[in-house]
Amino acid sequence: MSEKVISDYNGYDYKKIFWEDADREYEDQADRMAIRKLLPKRMEKFADIGGGYGRLANEYLKRAHKVYIFDYSKSELAQAKEMYGDKVETKAGDIYKLPFKDKELDGLMMIRVTHHLKYMDKAMAELYRVLKPGGVAVIEVANKRTLPKMARFITGRSKVNPFDKKVANYKDISANGFYNYHPKYVEEIFEKTGFKTEKVLSVSNFRSKSLKKIFRTDNLVKMEDKAQAALAPIRFAPSIYYKLRKPEE
Template sequence: MPTDPPRICDYEGSPYRRAFWEDTDRRYEDAAERLALRSLLPPDGRRLVEIGAGFGRLIDEYRGYGEIILVDYARSMLADARQRIGDGATYVCADLYRLPFATGALDAAVQIRVLHHVEAVPEAIREVARVLAPGGSYILEFANKRNLKGIARWVLRRQSENPFDHRPHEFVPLNWNFHPSFVEAALADAGLHVRRRRAVSLFRAPFAKRALPAAMLARLDHVLGGPLGRCAPAPSQFVRAAQLTGRRSEALWRCPACGHEPLIAEQDGVPCPACARMWPIEDGIMMFRA
């Protein structure tokens, strides 16, 4: 029986940058995520991809990498990123379930604030594992349903969702919370090895954000987040997973429609000799959405 393809949370035309980050005070969350990323991501390498990069909020954290690739499904997000960042990155419009990268082509993959929009987590994680070279790192953030606040609310009967249930919980359409064991099982099934864990955004509450300056709160979050990583008490959980096997590819591109690799990029696009598709480059964005 054919199964339906996973639903996609399409951010095309969304005011995400302004509405979520600029019109609301999220300096604490931004600073806490940057500290976590800095401590988990190897500081340098050849090729890094951020999957679901949005407007490129975290680009400053990737300075040690030779090539930075920002992937997003929404072209408007990448256009915004390109306007802010310019030639400092390669912009790729693609679906995370069909990444247009050759097997073993990348040294690092980062995915922050994206998994909560992913319906088919095992498939998405397998695709990241495929594109990572041996020795490559995957820095993954996910929304953790088994956080302290969720547990307290469930015990007090203020929420019906059981935070200890391993199944993903779609709390509003196309937004899921995950049990840490579910995500770690998907990583293990994809052949990735979790090396480190961090609890992040322990103080995501208005009173805490009012009480202390964002930078200080983020620092405190960082000091506690490492030791607390294993028990995952925060609403956001970061992990670093390692790819240990496979073969490194010097070539970068693969056809997301037929899977042929390697593809060679030309001036105006990337042709696939196997299925005769031409993946165009439009306004500096490589268009790989099948």
């Protein structure tokens, strides 16, 4: 399939602008604690899909013998190489056409990427293809059914209905598309693709400037740790994490 890459991070200093210069320590910690709970402890070949500059590399380097960071952006990958050297192999390309052989990997993760994906079904089919039977995929999904989005819809401040399963595309955030998904919609895709869902976590539950001011990041992180499993059944958080397994043949 030839599909225009909708979000080009080449030349954008994601590390500095999005993480270091912004107050996102809580969000970073929330991602990390979810990954620690979901990624297998030992893997032979692992890939961070849409891994950018390798922000989360310290969460998987010790767990895998061979680590790939895959991304469309060559400038992000160059940063990753500079930071991690021979500990990682970088690969550039498009998620819809991954440069891995069928059944090559025994683990992968894809974090903070689904909001760039117009075709979730095609991306998931690619991830499934490159995983070995028995392999694990940890996928973060940008959720359209959050409490703030419900409030904005109910009070007429947004036309996007968080209750229907249709994919939300926020053109006001990015002219090229910025996608949010209903949990039911993605869960149906996971099932149709062949994945079995083993665990779900509710992540970044307290992503709010006011909550950060009131509670401070260290307290929010403690609350987040407890909330990730407890709130998973209601799927209200901005990020929903899934541990998916490709069944054994």
